[in-house]
Amino acid sequence: MTTPNQQLVDLDWKFAINVASSEPEANTGAARLYLKLTTMSNNGTNRTDIPLSVTLEQFYALVHQLEKAKLEMDVYA
Amino acid sequence: MPDHRSYQDPFYGWTTPKAISLCVQTLKECSALPFEVIQKMIALSETQILNEQTSTSMLDILWKIAKKYSISIDQVMLIFNGFVHVLRLALKPPAAFLKPDIFKDDLRDLKFSEQIIGEFHNILFGTKRDQLYLAIQERDRPRLPSLQTFDWNLDVTLTTASLSRCIEPLLLFQFRTSDNRNLTFEVSIKKFNELRYKTALILKEMEDVDGKQALKLLET
Numbered sequence: 001m002t003t004p005n006q007q008l009v010d011l012d013w014k015f016a017i018n019v020a021s022s023e024p025e026a027n028t029g030a031a032r033l034y035l036k037l038t039t040m041s042n043n044g045t046n047r048t049d050i051p052l053s054v055t056l057e058q059f060y061a062l063v064h065q066l067e068k069a070k071l072e073m074d075v076y077a
Numbered sequence: 078m079p080d081h082r083s084y085q086d087p088f089y090g091w092t093t094p095k096a097i098s099l100c101v102q103t104l105k106e107c108s109a110l111p112f113e114v115i116q117k118m119i120a121l122s123e124t125q126i127l128n129e130q131t132s133t134s135m136l137d138i139l140w141k142i143a144k145k146y147s148i149s150i151d152q153v154m155l156i157f158n159g160f161v162h163v164l165r166l167a168l169k170p171p172a173a174f175l176k177p178d179i180f181k182d183d184l185r186d187l188k189f190s191e192q193i194i195g196e197f198h199n200i201l202f203g204t205k206r207d208q209l210y211l212a213i214q215e216r217d218r219p220r221l222p223s224l225q226t227f228d229w230n231l232d233v234t235l236t237t238a239s240l241s242r243c244i245e246p247l248l249l250f251q252f253r254t255s256d257n258r259n260l261t262f263e264v265s266i267k268k269f270n271e272l273r274y275k276t277a278l279i280l281k282e283m284e285d286v287d288g289k290q291a292l293k294l295l296e297t
Contacts, residue, residue, distance in 0.1 A: 016232035016247055023228060032232060 006048070010038035033059045087183040088175055089166045100159020101188050103152045110146055112192055115156075118142070119196045122160040123205065126168070127212050163187075167201055168213045177202055222256040 014034040018027055037050040054062065089097065104110075121138060124130050139157060143150040163184070167175060177198060184194045201209070232247045248269055252260040264272070286292060 012238050014234055014237045014247075016234045018230065018232050019246075020231040021229070023230075 005042050006039040006046075007042065008037060009040045009047075010036075012036040012038070031056045081179045081182065085174075085179060087186060088170055088180065089163070089183065089187065093187060094162060094166070096155075096162040097159050097187055099155050100162070103155040103159075104190075104193075107146075107148050107152055107156070110148070114142060114146065115193060116196055118153075118157055119160050119193070119200060122157060122164055123200050123209070125161050126164055127205065127208060128216070163197060164200070164209075165213075167197070168209055172206075172210055175201075222254040222258070224252055225255050226253040227251070228253075 012035070016032055016034065018030045018032060020028060033054050033056070035052045035054065037052070039048050039050065040046065104115075118139075121135060125135060139153050140150060143153045167180060180201065181194050181198060184197060189197075228251045230249045230251075232249070234243060234245045234247050237243060246266060248264045248266070250262055250264055252258075254260070
């Protein structure tokens with residue numbers, strides 16, 4: 001699953017609430033998180049930014065997976 | 078009433094295009110071809126311009142015609158090509174210029190038979206007239222990708238990784254272009270106001286251009 005030549009270097013985030021939108025379904029008040037993952041290739045040359053935008057549900061699912069991974073790591077560390 | 082030839086050039090140009098003269102010649106050679114087939118081929122040339130059928134299926138139809146009436150595919154192609162040429166040349170001048178009688182007279186000069194002239198008249202001035210002109214105008218010229226949808230989202234940033242309690246507006250635009258590119262970007266409030274100003278300026282300039290006499294179409 002991990003690409004062998006890219007390492008996660010930074011994770012920047014921004015938490016925002018939707019106020020208005022051009023979409024017909026009015027989802028004002030919905031919270032959203034904007035993430036920006038910065039990865040660097042192993043030999044230090046290529047820096048890539050991966051911008052993502054996740055809804056709260058997707059973010060909780062992401063946190064759930066990360067916490068599961070952390071628990072497994074703690075067992076073996 | 079002076080003859081239209083004195084004030085208007087024929088729609089096909091000053092000399093008979095080679096494609097059309099070959100078409101007429103081949104029609105004479107294949108005089109055994111029944112008129113319904115010719116009618117069918119003229120209708121086919123209309124769909125060719127409107128791009129309604131794929132080229133392979135049209136080629137199949139032409140092959141079937143060639144086999145059924147035992148003429149070579151080259152002759153069928155020459156006739157079909159001539160028909161498409163006539164339609165394209167007829168669609169070139171602006172719609173108001175080419176009146177039906179002038180169109181028919183020009184076709185008579187090209188030595189088409191009266192039945193064929195009637196068919197062409199029905200196609201050019203028939204139900205699909207607007208569609209044909211629209212197809213030529215919109216499609217058959219070099220174009221850059223165009224904007225298909227434009228969505229925006231206005232959020233209020235509450236916290237970031239480096240700042241807590243920063244209540245700031247965040248405007249996101251998403252452009253979807255006709256070549257399937259999805260462009261998402263942020264717009265600062267300053268730039269957004271500049272965009273509003275420039276849009277208003279464009280609208281005003283468009284109205285000014287509309288008013289200029291020199292750009293109005295010449296009506297016959």
